[in-house]
Amino acid sequence: MDTRPLDLEPAARRITAQLDALDDSALEGATPCPGVTVGALLAHVAGLAVAFRDAARKESGPTAEAPPAIESGVLPSGWRTTLPAALDAMAAAWRAPDAWEGMTRAGGVDLPGRVAGMVALNELVLHGWDLAKATGQPFDAEEAHLHNTLALLANQSDDPAPGSPFGAPVKVPDDAPLLDRAVARGGRRPDWRPGD
Numbered sequence: 426m427d428t429r430p431l432d433l434e435p436a437a438r439r440i441t442a443q444l445d446a447l448d449d450s451a452l453e454g455a456t457p458c459p460g461v462t463v464g465a466l467l468a469h470v471a472g473l474a475v476a477f478r479d480a481a482r483k484e485s486g487p488t489a490e491a492p493p494a495i496e497s498g499v500l501p502s503g504w505r506t507t508l509p510a511a512l513d514a515m516a517a518a519w520r521a522p523d524a525w526e527g528m529t530r531a532g533g534v535d536l537p538g539r540v541a542g543m544v545a546l547n548e549l550v551l552h553g554w555d556l557a558k559a560t561g562q563p564f565d566a567e568e569a570h571l572h573n574t575l576a577l578l579a580n581q582s583d584d585p586a587p588g589s590p591f592g593a594p595v596k597v598p599d600d601a602p603l604l605d606r607a608v609a610r611g612g613r614r615p616d617w618r619p620g621d
Contacts, residue, residue, distance in 0.1 A: 430525045430542065435567055436549035437512040438472065443556050444505060452500070456559040457617045459592075461495055463559050467508060468498025470508060470552050474511035480531040481518035481538075492532035519545060524536035539565075547574050551611045554604075557616055566604060574607040 444467075452464035461469075476488040501507060518524060525539045536544075550570050557564035568589025581594055597605050605615035614621070 430522065431546055431569060431573060433519045433546050433549060434516040436546060436553055436570055437516040439513055440549065440553045443562050446562060447560055451560050454559055455619055456555045457459055457613045458495065458555055465495060465498040466555055467504065468500045469495040471504060471511055473510045473548050474515040476531055478515040478518045480529045480541045481524035489530040490621050507613060519619050540568040543573055543577050546570060547577050550574050551608065554608050559619060567602060570605065571603045571607040578610040596615050
């Protein structure tokens with residue numbers, strides 16, 4: 426597993442760019458995450474952006490203690506301004522070399538800084554893909570970011586415990602495109618479409 430610091434900015438900016446093409450009428454639409462609307466997904470991303478910003482800074486407090494809800498998240502007012510700012514701040518916090526060192530806490534879990542950074546990047550990649558699929562937008566990701574997702578989820582159980590943040594990995598051919606293998610490892614069907 427590559428543990429060198431990775432730049433989260435491209436993945437964060439990709440989500441921000443998708444917001445520009447997102448009409449408010451899409452917020453009630455389905456996503457590849459069962460039972461999660463586009464609005465709830467964005468609320469989750471807003472929460473995790475703050476939580477992982479604080480994890481990079483090694484800050485304790487409420488954001489370190491509980492994972493951001495996904496199914497029931499409510500978008501804060503002004504989210505079109507606050508969400509991009511939160512994503513920028515998250516990416517900036519992970520540019521600090523000491524963010525990747527020592528221990529930190531996120532979602533009520535203590536973990537090494539390098540692992541927290543990898544998890545943060547994984548969240549941006551998978552939820553960026555979720556948002557793109559849900560709203561009919563194109564999606565691509567840096568090869569290093571997709572390899573990060575595959576490495577991070579390499580030992581993901583085929584039968585995850587209740588409450589696991591990921592669904593069971595989806596089987597895809599060994600020669601499937603790297604993006605398909607990464608999202609499938611995160612419990613998503615690469616061929617998902619709205620209405621599925």
